[in-house]
Amino acid sequence: MQGSYFKNLLEKLFQGEITYEQYLDLKDQVKDSTDEEISSGLQSLWDGYSLAEPMELATKFGVLSNIHQQIGVENTRNSRRTNWWRYAAVLAIPLLIISTYYAAFHQKTKYDFTVLTSEGEKSQLLLPDGTKVWLNSGSKITYANDFSEDNREVRLIGEAFFEVKKDAKHRFVVATEQVNVEVHGTEFNVSAYPDERDTKVSLLSGKISLIDPTNNKTMATMKPGYQVAVNKNLHRWLSYSCDVETEALWVKSVLRFENAAAGEVFTKLEHWYGIKIHIENPDTSIRYGFTLKSESIREMLDLINKITPINYKINGEEVFIRYK
Template identity: 45%
Template sequence: MKVPYEQIAAYLSGKALPWEKAEVDEWLAESAEHRSLFRSLEKEWSFLKEGTPLSLPDKEQVWTKIRGMIDFPVTTALYSKQILIKYISLTACIALLFGVALSLLFNSGRGESTQFTAYAPLGEKAQLTLPDSSRVWLNSGSTLTYFTQSRQRRVHLQGEAFFEVTKDPRKVFIVQSGDVSVQVHGTSFNVSAYDTDPDIAVSLESGLVSLFNNKNGVVLAQLQPNQMGRVSKADLSCSIVADDTGITKLWTNNILKVYDNNIYEVVKKLERWYGVDITLENANPDSRYTFVVKTESMKELLGLLNKMTPIAYKIEGKEVTIRLR
């Protein structure tokens, strides 16, 4: 995906020339994936510009500063269902560097924390190694933000990620998503916190984690391995259920598991997995679906769905229409 980052920076600063604004508008109109990425960048820009005068420094100066400041390893791998090697690390690395560039734009010479952002576009996934050697897998349509020079190892997540956290008794590791924080020292776990989902789900593979209410610091739950904590976004109520994390994290091995989901939940997962927009017609919310997607294309998957429930479908690029008969 070609992203006009320089034009977007000018656009967000309000200094875009007419041709730059037109290029960004045209890029946004191309797909929902572009608009989703733009919203993430817009949020980051809004956060960084608070109380700081906007400026667009010389591009060469920015890259020189970036090279000078990155003195620790941050590695990224990006892969997709259809193309496992092609475009490896491209989009996520660009997102990371764009986050660095924005931070340099506002914090140069001030010794302040640097912000890094990784984004896995719809239909793709990303793998990252953080400065403390913790490893993170980002699911489709997810964003992870990390700040350096912090007393705590804190990351902000929108979407879904699987974490393998390196132990460090001196610094707790915190994953924050909305009003919920997951606090760990060294462990592996999955967090699912998409904006469109009603709950935040944390599934623990090993170690021990605590779930906190960010508003008042109250502990919502402590999880043992093979347990899942579900926190309602509406009232922050929490329930704990048994869970097989090996199944929950199948997506990190490029396998999508749908278990006992209604058609609306299925559509949300397929949109993220394949990076498409699905229009659903004549849906029956009472029908439940269970299946596994490995290497199947969108067309092959719809053929399998047709065997479970008679459907008619139409695929036009990234626009998919499904009509249940």
């Protein structure tokens, strides 16, 4: 590992100025380095700042809990200090949260933690209140550093499945552009991708209320086994029964379609693989039923070809399809 280059990348990371190419370099260097090298680099950077006060314990716990959930490391008291830093350094870049630490050290102010997933990737995190969140491809979740029992609110762009820690006295809120979801303890899925017409909320267990963010009025109260779709253009919503477990199978790395319209299928496949699909001659009458687990893009397209004959071409991250 090149010591000075590593320290320079860390400096850019803490200041929020790191580029994507530099992020990849830093991630590779962290993976290939020893605990002692990482500790030395971070300590050198740490000593270069005049910190007004240490990081709040609650903030540190929240960050490290998220790190554990992301990389599957058990929280043990005997973990070495350098290992904590290794995990933090590896994870902090894709989560884009460590760039807020510097401001937090120098002044008492509110700031946000933001967790991102790239196209074709998924992640899991644990919120400070014990709520578990699975974040789907191309999604972002944001919550404040003062997230606590009195402020259990997150903002979501994209799709996430929530297993909310039960607390009858304090509501948990998922805020999206079209609808806010209020719960006290339950399991549900929210899909709020900017490029999709509908924001969809599916309830697996418990009870939730959907709130109109423009007037704070209740739009609907949901019961398990139902999905509500809020149309972004018409500002209307529709409630219907659905197989919520199937809707949430993506958290187990399974994507299943049952009599699904072609448009819905290809939209979900775009998020699943992190690609852009172009249909030359779309047919809205076509319905699909199949399951994906670890299939490649080409294997997926061959599967579709067996159901409805197609010609396809893969060009990098773009796929062109024409029905025969």
